Amino acid sequence: MLMIVELAALSVGFVVSLLSMPLVMKFMKRKGIVGVDIHKKDHPSIPEMGGTAVIIGVAASVLTVIVLTPGKTHLLISFLASTLIAGAIGAVDDLKPLNAKVKPFLTLFSGIPILLLGAYNSRGPVFPIVGQTRLTIVYPVMIIIALAVTSNAVNMMDPFNGTMSGTCTVIAAVMIVSSLLLSQHDGLILSLCIFGPLLVLYLFNKYPAKVFSGDVGSLSIGAALGAIAIIGQLEVVAVVAFAPQIMNAFYGLSTIGRLYERREVPRPIVILDDGRLMATSDPDAPITLARVILARGPLHEREAAQVFIILSIISGILAVFTAYLIKVTV
């Protein structure tokens, strides 16, 4: 029965997202919700808010698992609610851009369902070498902050076609492997619920992109992965797997010195005449991960996106090793 649940979690999410993605794309194009692909020479218009299909897939997958295993309803509902709250904030931002401070503040609410439904380890996270911590008072506060951090960090890491979707697919795969290693069945089920839809998004979003995920996708995916880390007790594993996203957000914020929107600051990357992307030497532009990667010389968008995914795989390997250290410690 357990194997059936896992297969259902993976396949339902994948199939539903695969079927809904073309419909979402058609709808967005008809409504004029499109974005300009600025890293292409001909600046094509691409349908936005493709992340809606991810949310639909995740919802279908979670509801299927609820039907198959009613005993874990509170965990699954809290995961879905966190994803939907972040997705709703993203949808509002896609349709009417929110202030750089308001958006992170609103994403704090995405962690509330996990607290309200008690879907977390009340003692605190398990650290490698240290073992089980006793952070009973601080941990609930950390949960609220953690989901805001993951959702906004994922949102900030979308510079090239397929970067966000590809790196998040890798993180979801890492969560699956780590859950298996640590025998965290809840983490495994939730990771499988999001892995299928993420794979579909990557297929449509990889270079040359046919759809953009929009903030509806990036915020909901970030919140969902953060929720998996909390519910599945994979907090430290997630921190290591999220290293590229954390680096990107941290470098950007520390160089600008405040929360910012991409349109408010000088662009960290410029396009050369041959279509390659190059890091600018503008001291006022944020030092993003994309800029660090391009500092060694210009690259085509496809190559730059590949570097991001390779970096994510390396972080993922380190995250799995961290999971192994936790297993040894516990």
Place this chain on the structure above:
Amino acid sequence: MIRRILDFVLVLLFMWACMILGLWLISGVIVPLKLPWINDRVVTATIKVAASVGLALFWLWLWREIVKRMFWHTLRSQESRMKKRSKKEKALLRKSDKD
């Protein structure tokens, strides 16, 4: 391509090792720390939390400094390499024009 990835891997490995070392320092040194001249448990706990937070902030600062220096160093050396190359190309062009 490999150099770009290697840069990142080195930073990542260093920061990961620092994180593990920091966790060990917190659990093995800071948490069991006894402060006999302070009798109040709350004050002792506050000092321990402050030391742990300080350590975490130092970790973040170190991370930022390494990447900042690495970025500007790489960018400048890349720019000077490109300038040299374009100078060389111009010189060759002039030479071929003369010939």
